[in-house]
Amino acid sequence: MKFNKLLSLITLLLITSCASNIPKPVIEESSLDSLRAESLNRMSLQALESTNKNHKKLALCHKKEYNKASELFKESLDKNQKNPHYWNQLGVCYFLKGEYSKSQMYLGISEGLAKSKKMKAIVLNNQGLIQLKLANYPEARELFSKSTELNSRALTPKFNLAMLYSKFGLLGKAHKLLFQLRKENKIDPDINYQIAHIYLLNKKFTLAKKYFEMIPDKYLKRDDVLTNYATTLYYLGDYQKAQKLLGEAPKQMPTYADAQSNLSDQISKNLE
């Protein structure tokens, strides 16, 4: 029992450390990023450098320059005590830093100060992210759902909810949300990838392939996208393309290592 506990702890630590090292998905072209107006999350470092001054602190957090950001937050505290955006940003920073309890505290303040539904939706989304990170999925779902209810035009909570549904195999719900999102931007790589992934799981390989092909090359080369695309190609019998793709995998996401390896072995067998 104790050994199991220890093993779980080590595993958790490994996952955490791995997770912190996994590069977050970045979309350089703002036109491709359907969430660009709401989130700095998928901005590249260069793009973060040139954010406007209102989001300077947040940009620093996204760049992992937490201390600098903290100082700026402290400096601007007095004129922002009643500003829910300030607290939301601080909460996001702590979220990005991994200090979820503090993040929760500040997002709570933001929620208390938020007057508009739009603002509340923002905060709820970010609170949902904390629950998601803590693997408190019902709470995360609840928060993302409430966020979308408060602001049906907000794309980020919809996106996050779709990811959550997708994770738990609620593909119908995920599919619905993703198509709503796609209406806003047909060329968002992540949206197209998720749609393709759903089609793959539903064994609609041709459709899956169609959506994979909408994704620009540099975003196809992400481990998660690449692995799913290779799997689709495998089921479509395009072993060589699949194998080639697997050969170009950046191998930055350890959670896909097994799948890539297994797929590659299977393709090799089939090719033989």
Next chain:
Amino acid sequence: MKQLQLQFTLFLFTISLSSIAETKKAEDKRDVKNTPMTKDLSPKVDRWAYLMKLIDEEEKTINMVKKKSEHLEYRLFELYTERIKLYKEKENKAFIESSTKGKKISRNKAFRKTLYHYDITKKFGFKILKKYPRTRYKAEIWYTLALNSRDYAYDKKQLRYLKNALRFTPKGSVTWYLATVSLAEYYYNEKKYKSAVATYEKVIFNKEDEWYTKNLYNYGWCLLKTHKFGAAINRLEEGYTLSFDKKYIDFREQIMQSLVSFYVIGKEIQRGIKFIMENDKNPFDALYKFAGKTSAKGFYPETEQIIELAEDNFDSKKKVEQLADLRLFQFDFYKNFNKEDKLFKVSKDLSEIALNDYQREETIRKFSDKVRTEQIIIKKDFDKHAQSYDVKRLNSIKSYFKFLATVDKTNLALYEFYTAETLYSVQEYKESLVVYKSALENQLKTPAKEDIKRKAIDGLFSSIDFAELSKKEEKVELEYAYSKYLSIWPKDKKAQQIYPKLFALYLSDARHDDIHQSLVSYNKNFPDDLSKQQDLYRTHLDLLIKNKNTLLLSSKIKEMQTGFMKFTQGEVKKTEVILANLLFNNFQDLRSKGDDKDALAGYQEVFFNRNYPQSIKAEAGFNVGLIYTDLYDTAKSIKWFKKSLPLFNRKEQLKKRVYLEKMSQRSALLQDFLNAAHIQRLVMDNFCSMKEENKRNFEQAIEFDLANDYITKVLYTYDEYQNCTEPSKAVQTKIIKHLFEFKHESEFLSFIDKKGMLSAHQELISYYLERKFWQYFEKDRSKEVTYKNYLLKTDKAKYTALFKQIKSYHQLKKDVMAFSKNPLKMDKVFDGEKFNQKLNTRIKEIRPVIDLSKGLLKFGNANLTLLSYNEIIRLLDNFSQEIKSYTPQGLDPSYPKDFVPMFKKQMQQLAANFEKEKIEYRKSAHDFSEKYNILTERINETRQGYSILKAFDLRVPASILANTYDME
């Protein structure tokens, strides 16, 4: 014979009486009280009584003789005369005593017995004269009567009696001589000088009389009175010279006393000088008197000459005294002759030489008269001549007062005062000021006969007013005057006005100790003026505030706190606030410039300084805490708050509480939750009794520690501070939620184990426990059991039912496994009939297993439903695969060649049915999940896309793709 015996006895008696009388005479300065007269007499015998007794006894003895002779009669007459003398002596003494006591009594009354006995004696004398007209004692009797009349009765019968005495006595006899001398003296006394001269000329030849010198003296006077100056001087010189002879009565003193006058009157001064110098061995006295006489008559140079001689002829034993007498004389002499310089010199001398009491008194009197005169002159001159005066005269006055002060040391102060008055009168105010001060000081040291303190101080004040001093000088003098006045008359009416003036004076120079002392004194002596004194105190405070003298201001506050001047608490507090501001403004400036280190040092210095009042120290310490808070040094900030808070009074503490709570908030907003929580606990530590107010603090302490995920502290706070407030349900909920969400399982279980927790939060706790149960279900048996037990605690009925269903699920699993583990085995030799039977049996066997799941599916628990679905789907999948795998073995050759493919085809169709059922179950599971939004991490048949995920172990990490919502 008898008579002879009697006479002999009387003779002896008379001798004894005479000898005793003579003994008495020789001691004529003896005290007549009970003192021994001779060695032979008893010490207690009264001389007067004794003598009277002797007279009485002799008289008695004589009266024993019946027929007395004229001698005896005469003796009686003598005794009677003696008796008068004794009575006169006695009554005279009494008369003098009563006169000195102020009693007035008539002479007749005073000398009643004397006059009585005089009368008796006179009558007796007349009786003898009548009885014995030819008595040999006739002249003696008349002579005695004359002396008695002269000495005792004053009945002016002396002349007649003397003339009769002379008439009845032969010329040249003793009685004649004595009577003539007495007559001469009579004439002298009656100022019948010519008669006196004529009478003296009859007797002056008698050089045998021991009283010759006296006679010469008297004769000389008579000659003088008759303007026979030369003869008079001759007689006196003769008398003086003869006085050296022991044969004669020494009349030198009296003679010289008169001679000096005679020389002057006779204008024979040089003769006098010569005589004195030649004859007087100690000529000083004579010269002194001589000088007095010559001076009185205006003989200046002669007097100078005599003085010079006197200076050279002091009696060695009396030099000191004589010198002083001479100087005193010279004083009057020079004064009378207006010789100011010499007068001054002599005065100076007088002030320096030794004086006896009389001389001192004389000197004082003379100096006083002199200086008084000078004062009058100088004042008159000053008034008359446009306020100008003779400086020399002023200096002289000053000097004389100094002389007086030297001679009369005890009255130094008085003389200084007079000097000051003189200076004041001529408007020499600066100088008078100095002298008034000196007079005052000396009066205090050695009081003069007149108390000049008040006058001196009045003079002092007045001099200051007029002296045209510089501001600085005026201050010095006023300070002296005020403080001196107050030291002498602290409760005087004028003092009441002076205290504030003195205070103001000290205040202008910021002399704090003096300011304080003056106020203490004012208060002590005029406690009813408290209101005024408080105003003065306030002005002092204002000065300290203006000069930013924080240390002294602090001591003043301490003073006020002890009740000095009876200030209200409000005023004390106000002053404390001012002090705090003064102290702290500097430090605040440092802080604003970023110099926290120096600001800290400053505050700490104030905190540790005993001189500051407690409230200030408290503020200082509190400020240190604030600085450390801003520097994010939580431990130190809390330490300082802990130190400083108890030093505040309760009211202040409550104010600080509010401040601390705000600070805690601010700390939290500035991302320092540790400090924020500490502060809340600190508040509760200090205000534990305020249970209602502490609710928020309790909640925030916990919230802030939750923000740090500092669970140990959260639980500590929860347990330790429950006595300070009632924990609310909301805070319990927060703790429970946090413990669950942040995966603090053991703490979660401990917390919900607390008394009443399960019942208060049943729904939430059961929800969380159930999630945990399903998380560990079939993965971690011990945790599964733990949570199972907890669930049963929360709601036994509900969860008993659940676990009953779980038991059914386990049975289902068992049955599924059993079914799957017991596939249909193909015979070695295929028998169709048999096979069909087996197959039917097998198909029949699956139904109950499937049916078992129906109850589970109906139960309505999401996890249980999906698990059940998973089992059924597996069951059906396994069975369809089993069916597909049937292949007949050992076929009889009678079977057609295509039997196996046909058999397989049939089996496929059969398997397809179960496949279809499986798909339906799967779809139901998917629909169930979608419908009820079930998020389960179990990846199994119930998950959509399971086959694809399973094929290559594909993962779906949603969190990495989730996005923050940053921008509005």
